[in-house]
Amino acid sequence: MSETATPRRTLIKGAKILGGRPQDVLVENGTIAEIGSGLPAAGATVIEADGRILLPGLVDLHTHLREPGREDSETVLTGTRAAAAGGYTAVHAMANTFPVADTAGVVEQVWRLGRESGYCDVQPIGAVTVGLGGKQLAELGAMHDSAAGVTVFSDDGKCVDDAVIMRRALEYVKAFDGVIAQHAQEPRLTEGAQMNEGTVSAELGLTGWPAVAEESIIARDILLAAHVGSRLHICHLSTAGSVELVRWAKSKGWRVTAEVTPHHLLLTDELVRSYDPVYKVNPPLRTETDVLALREALADGTIDIVATDHAPHPHEDKDCEWGAAAMGMIGLETALSVVQHTMVDTGLMDWAKVADRMAYAPAAIGRLAGHGRPVAVGEPANLTLVDPAYRSLVDPAGFVSRSRNTPYKGRELPGRVTHTFLRGRATVTDGNLT
Numbered sequence: 001m002s003e004t005a006t007p008r009r010t011l012i013k014g015a016k017i018l019g020g021r022p023q024d025v026l027v028e029n030g031t032i033a034e035i036g037s038g039l040p041a042a043g044a045t046v047i048e049a050d051g052r053i054l055l056p057g058l059v060d061l062h063t064h065l066r067e068p069g070r071e072d073s074e075t076v077l078t079g080t081r082a083a084a085a086g087g088y089t090a091v092h093a094m095a096n097t098f099p100v101a102d103t104a105g106v107v108e109q110v111w112r113l114g115r116e117s118g119y120c121d122v123q124p125i126g127a128v129t130v131g132l133g134g135k136q137l138a139e140l141g142a143m144h145d146s147a148a149g150v151t152v153f154s155d156d157g158k159c160v161d162d163a164v165i166m167r168r169a170l171e172y173v174k175a176f177d178g179v180i181a182q183h184a185q186e187p188r189l190t191e192g193a194q195m196n197e198g199t200v201s202a203e204l205g206l207t208g209w210p211a212v213a214e215e216s217i218i219a220r221d222i223l224l225a226a227h228v229g230s231r232l233h234i235c236h237l238s239t240a241g242s243v244e245l246v247r248w249a250k251s252k253g254w255r256v257t258a259e260v261t262p263h264h265l266l267l268t269d270e271l272v273r274s275y276d277p278v279y280k281v282n283p284p285l286r287t288e289t290d291v292l293a294l295r296e297a298l299a300d301g302t303i304d305i306v307a308t309d310h311a312p313h314p315h316e317d318k319d320c321e322w323g324a325a326a327m328g329m330i331g332l333e334t335a336l337s338v339v340q341h342t343m344v345d346t347g348l349m350d351w352a353k354v355a356d357r358m359a360y361a362p363a364a365i366g367r368l369a370g371h372g373r374p375v376a377v378g379e380p381a382n383l384t385l386v387d388p389a390y391r392s393l394v395d396p397a398g399f400v401s402r403s404r405n406t407p408y409k410g411r412e413l414p415g416r417v418t419h420t421f422l423r424g425r426a427t428v429t430d431g432n433l434t
């Protein structure tokens, strides 16, 4: 991205900022220079928005980029391209790589690869414990002080199940306003678990994953965070009971935030009847009651953000029998469409709330500078232009992620990201990566 002597100008004409009335937005040298009507197009690349929705560039707090170690499923480059295609300008990269991102060296490597990709900013997440082993705290301070400036720590994929380790981690990051993002899964209650514990698991004879395995850890960690006065973020909430616990923590004024994935806003465990491992995910797909509670909680702010938990896997790890398949589904390229479908088209949220749950709030939780900023003069031009009227059947062949494990194949979803701008530079134009 070289700066040139002549100013780089883009004029986005007639865009509905956060769904408001159509306006022109002039972007100059990476910054929003002017907002108004009838702005002059001289010397600018003009984009006719035709009433499409202009949002702040989306920010994901939970992406698995797989590099280093599992470049067969995703790399920082392919993952950031998928992110840009989905309207994201920044992603937080989870630590469950090989080697694990538990040292300053590894997080700096991921951070550097992100800078080189040019499609999307990458903010590494550091592991809480060495090797995600749950026994010994990783070098949290060194990762924070490194060039990567890590503020979010998570053993995601594994739960920090030892209460003393969790307490120490919360205490440690408090010194630099960090946050522990917990993957809430009580290990003993989920040994061999294959899907949500309930009617469907009983009928199918698959080992169940009870809601209480998630909720018991959340309850414990809320109390620990309150005791320590530190910041706790709860990854991928999946049950109605988890929502109640977070609501209670917030009513107490405790520093607890939570995320929900697009797939937990739409899909239920009924899909497991197909035995298609594309629906195998951690935490598992739950029931209709849970889905409706999660939607309501996202709308009323009990759940702060949507996070993709984009979990790419190569086909040999997914196209096999249910029991042997890896858990996880990709999500970066479909997240906004699923949110439009489940939250906007249902009348539960407007586009301003989408901007909050998918850009402002995730950037705030991650303390990420330059992202999740209002669409306003003087702000960095990290922007996403969406056509909400577009309808299409999801076709994984068109995806830019290296993996294809989407649960939405063949499903009709609304909306399409037509343009993404990273500091004023188009990473996506007319729906195609640039």
Ligand SMILES: NC(=O)N[C@@H](CC(=O)O)C(=O)O
Pocket (backbone or CB within 6 Å): 064, 096, 156, 157, 158, 183, 280, 281, 282, 283, 309, 311, 312, 327, 328, 329
């Ligand atoms: N969400 C998933 O189903 N999978 C995640 C890790 C995890 O949370 O198990 C992955 O890294 O594949």
